[in-house]
Amino acid sequence: MDPISQKACLCFAVSALLMAFLIYSVSVTRSLVLTGLAWLSVFSLFVIFSTIVAFICAASSSNKRYTFGLARAPVLAVFSTTVLAQLSAVFLTKEAVERLFDSGQHHHSHHGGDAAPLSGGDILKTEYLFYPAALASSSTMLIVAYALANQPFNYVLKHAQSSVIQEHFADICAAVCYFVPGLARLLLPRINSLTLLAFISTCCAIFVHWFRLEFPWVDSVASMVLSFTIFTSMAPLSSYTGRILLQTTPPHVQNLIDRSISEASTIDGVLELINTHFWQLDFNTIVGTVDVRVRRDANEQHVLRDVRIKLGSIVNYCTIQVLKDSSTNWALHRQYQTPLYQPPSAAPTHSSPYHQTLPNGIAFRDQSLGSHPQEMHSHDHHHGHSHDHHGHGHSHK
Structure with missing residues (x-):
């Protein structure tokens, strides 16, 4: 076991002992503020x-099974x-x-103990x-x-958004540092959320200690203040980790990815990058998949290497699929296709259901009719018509 793991286990044991003492304090005092402190120790x-x-x-x-x-x-x-911390604040x-x-x-059950207020002597x-x-x-x-x-x-504490409590304390700290610049290193740009929780919870406990006997409702009010502090401090942290679990990408990383995709689109032989999907795997890893559509004459290995270089600076693990362009080679197709539009002649003409001209002058064939170019050619040159001369009918092909 490495020294860091040993240190984590030691901290776990110390925190467990402190939590046991807080649970004992709650069972003796029946104070809601101390109940909140016990929940913070569990947190x-x-x-x-988690470490x-x-x-x-x-x-x-x-x-x-797990890639x-x-x-x-x-x-x-x-x-x-x-x-868990937010749920404890709600309870x-x-x-x-x-x-x-x-x-x-009345006596209510409170976390396995009796939550009824104590008498003056017990307090x-x-x-x-x-x-x-x-x-x-x-x-x-x-x-x-x-x-x-x-x-x-x-x-998470470093990269998540500031809570409401942190923003208000940041304003206060900025005013203090204006008069005492030496404190800027400790108080700015923002104070750690857990440090604020420790400070506010201590203030609530001391406040209840001094005024609990004269005002029994002080314990409830102080516990609600502590609950609000816990909930607002944990909300940005839950939001940050929840977005990671939902396979999203941080906004600042998404901007870098968009720039890399634009640069990769300019690689020789690349037509476009489609079906892009990038997400944050854990706190430090970005993964993604992308399909690269290339020209038929493009070198797949060179394109794959260049795209990896463009995306590798941002994306840690990227699956790239190279797709050859499946569009029709129109230059080759025009050599074998019979023209669909012919200039008008003296012969009788009629509208054909096999072709029509778009407003821009481009002719196209209606694929729904299922005709072939050979059939269309035969139809254009074989017209059946009849003439009636003095009661004698004859036909010409």
Whole structure:
């Protein structure tokens, strides 16, 4: 096992211990804010697990059933983790709304425990758990954000769009850095989403610790604020990984691909590139397929090599199918085809259903009649007609 894998396993074990402590704190305090912190620790644990999955998938190879192996497994792991965090935020909001309308006399089941508010004496006995719980939750998120480098989740954090919370904090940080330029290196261009979650969750826990005894509804309000922060922070991450799973291409990469296709269309012998399909396989790999229609006299190997060179700088794996041009050689066809249009002569003429002239003067044959050029030639030169001279009918061929 390499040192990075050992470090990931160590972080997983530490996060599991911190999660166990947070679950114990929830069972003792029955606080919704600490419940949210426990969910965040579960989220951090699954993020580290996705890193371990990425290490396992990197060692696997492709086979006949899975052409690209397990390359998409880390993407699916990160997507599932972010969706889990969003679902926990929804459940936490539901419990907070129920707690707000609860009179304190009803007892509801809450994650396997009793969610009824505690009395004043019990609250005083459990006040000491809020600070350690906030520290434990923040530690799990900071481990995920900074302890493990080059993990899949960090890649998503870097390349996904900014959340609403990040945009507002970016404005505040820009104002602070205007007066203290030395902080620009830490606060700009934007703060890590997990760092913001750790900061906001700690503030919520401290706020509930000081005002929970005087205002019982503070716990519910703070938990709803925490739920909103979790949901808005995870939404861009879920959207980014979801697009990868739907086999789409990032906009900036699509622009580069379009430019490469335009350059490949100018290669000698290439008529056009059709049936193009490019998508993002994982966080760092672009794959695609394309059909190249070439002239009949084009060298397929040279065309294949040149197209690969044009697309290889953007597309990591590309399947290229070279198609010979199947259009008719009209120059050769005109040597054997009888003219469909003849100049008018003194002989009687009549309209033929076998040809017509387009407005631009080009004649074409109606293929639906199923006639052949030889039949058309015979029809043009053999006209049957009769004349009646003084009651004697005779015909000429």
